[in-house]
Amino acid sequence: MAFTPGLRPGVLCRFVSPVGIHRTSASRGGGSGGFADGGGAVSPFDSNAWTIEHRCTQCGAPINLGETDRLFACPFCRVKMCLTTTDCFRYYLPAPDTATPGIFYAPYWRIKGMSFSCDGDYEVRESLLDATHRASNDLFIPESLGLRPQTLKLRFIAPGTGANFVKPSMAFDAAFSEIQAALPPYTRADQSAGPFYSTFVGEKVSLVYAPFYIRGSMVFDAILGEPLHTTRFAEDFSPPQETADGTLKVLPALCPNCGADLEGGRESIGFFCTNCNSSWYLTGSSLERIPFSVIAGVDDDPLNLPFWRIKARFQGITLETFADLVRMANLPRAIKKEWESQALFFWVPAFKVNAGLLLRISRLVTINQSPQGMAETDTPPAAPYPITFPVHEAAESIKVTIAALMATKKKLWPILKDLTIFPVESRLVYIPFRRQGRDLINMSMQFSVSSNSLKHGEHL
Ligand SMILES: [Zn+2]
Ligand SMILES: [Zn+2]
Structure with a gap:
């Protein structure tokens, strides 16, 4: 699917079906034994991955992070840290020219998750859902972010970012319903009944803010510097602003029990301390000790x-x-x-x-x-x-x-x-x-x- 910058589809969805994983063997019953897992299939998951420009909270050095990174070491001061948030991660795509007057940042819900559907033909179907949807009821804002060049980098919103962030006016559930409504039907056309049950697991929800400005009644994409191809016009747009609060938490990756370095991978949300043999789970604001066997x-x-x-x-x-x-x-x-x-x-x-x-x-x-x-x-x-x-x-x-x-x-x-x-x-x-x-x-x-x-x- 090709996307023209500025002319964005309503909802960006990629349904990924690597070889061998689209259907489960659910209809074959629950027997034991080995399974093929499509391990040799292509890895399609990086095409819409963002890089996040972060600054070390200890020494201020620039660090590039992946969207799923939770544990990282500063390459300069070597301090290990983990990232978490009390509600959801908030990022923005910085406008290339911040001197442009009237730039505002519109919010988008970003969701990445696994979709399961128990279909009318008694099969479980799975797919990967990866979509953005505006978190705003202002209809002149494009419905989705579309595919953005990989060269663009996200930044965390932090207190003192100093830009005009529009407060989300559309709840996640409402945006999610619209995303679902735009999905291609799971069931085949010859099926009269819909799915018995469908669910999304592993929802990764974040907010991504993208910059726009208005000239006359035309809305411009501040990254491309081009007017949107939209039939809706903005007039007297003065939305409530988001207060950039402290939802992002950067914690030292040290064992809260003994102070030793915690061990884990870059995407870890649980860590191990081999010094005192304890395991730790990253909650929204702290590391909590969890039992293990x-x-x-x-x-x-x-x-x-x-x-x-x-x-x-x-x-x-x-x-x-x-x-x-x-x-x-x-x-x-x-x-x-x-x-x-x-x-x-x-x-x-x-x-x-x-x-x-x-x-x-x-x-x-x-x-x-x-x-x-x-x-x-x-x-x-x-x-x-x-x-x-x-x-x-x-x-x-x-x-x-x-x-x-x-x-x-x-x-x-x-x-x-x-x-x-x-x-x-x-x-x-x-x-x-x-x-x-x-x-x-x-x-x-x-x-x-x-x-x-x-x-x-x-x-x-
Ligand atoms: Zn540092
Ligand atoms: Zn320890």
């Missing part, structure tokens, strides 16, 4: 992948014990008596992968429950893989995992819309994987994941 492996040099083990209460379905799950998924196993009282946990990757792989891994680890024959220990995990997928987003994915596991979809999918899930408990658990060529293999559960597919999960 490590499942002992048989290999000397495993890679430990982090998972959220979540217990939930359900309204609309009986799903309390492992036996309930075996029955619902019609797993080819004879139900043991102890399974009737074994609490059911949902296992969701605590690392980012594409939507199809997220669902497949969740299903496979969940139907295995705690890998059998392995004990949990409190020793620190060897080579812990970075935690990049938040626990609340993991909890949001449970319903679609259940939908994919349901054996009698014709009978059960109609209840999905009335099914309510209340997560009651979560725990970080590391599961060991053996490195074998390009694959990571868990022998106990007998499944593998290509290390390439983990790389592709970055920047999502």
Whole structure:
């Protein structure tokens, strides 16, 4: 799809379907075993990635960050910091000529997330949603940011930025509804029924402000210096301004318990302190200590992948014990008596992968429950893989995992819309994987994941 600068489509959406991930194997039932994960597929996720120009809060040196970066070290003063925000990250695209009179910055909601749909033909479909929509009811402002040249860089809005930021007048939910309405229908035209259930998981919502100015009644794009191709004209535009407050938090990446450097990847939202053997989760304003378990492996040099083990209460379905799950998924196993009282946990990757792989891994680890024959220990995990997928987003994915596991979809999918899930408990658990060529293999559960597919999960 080609976009002409200045002439922007209503909504920018890219539906990404790398080879092998567009459809899950949901309709094939919940059997165990290996899976293909499309790891060799193209990585399409960088085409609309922004770079953020930041200044080190310690020494003032310029630092370029990726949009998904949460942990970074200043290349000059070497201080390690992590980034978080009390509500959502706010960025602006600086106007090239700030001397132009009357520049104002219009707000856009930016959303990146995984979309799942339980369709009328009893298949789970997944895709990546990447869209912007104006966060303003002022109709002369273009509906979406469109594709912008990669040379443009974002900056964080900070107190003292000193520009005229228009206060958002359209709530995220309203903008999101418009984004959804503009999406191509998931269901095929020959289907009379719509999806039984659809959801977005891993919503990354931020606000991006873009500069405009008005001459006469014409609105100009202040980056291109060109009038907008719009039939709507702006008159007497004096919107309320946004107060640039302190929603951005820059925290030292030091263990709050012992002061040692925290370990993690650049997109980490959870960190490890090997000095005092503690793990820390990045909330909106601080680092909070979280409990963790490590499942002992048989290999000397495993890679430990982090998972959220979540217990939930359900309204609309009986799903309390492992036996309930075996029955619902019609797993080819004879139900043991102890399974009737074994609490059911949902296992969701605590690392980012594409939507199809997220669902497949969740299903496979969940139907295995705690890998059998392995004990949990409190020793620190060897080579812990970075935690990049938040626990609340993991909890949001449970319903679609259940939908994919349901054996009698014709009978059960109609209840999905009335099914309510209340997560009651979560725990970080590391599961060991053996490195074998390009694959990571868990022998106990007998499944593998290509290390390439983990790389592709970055920047999502
Ligand atoms: Zn510095
Ligand atoms: Zn520590």
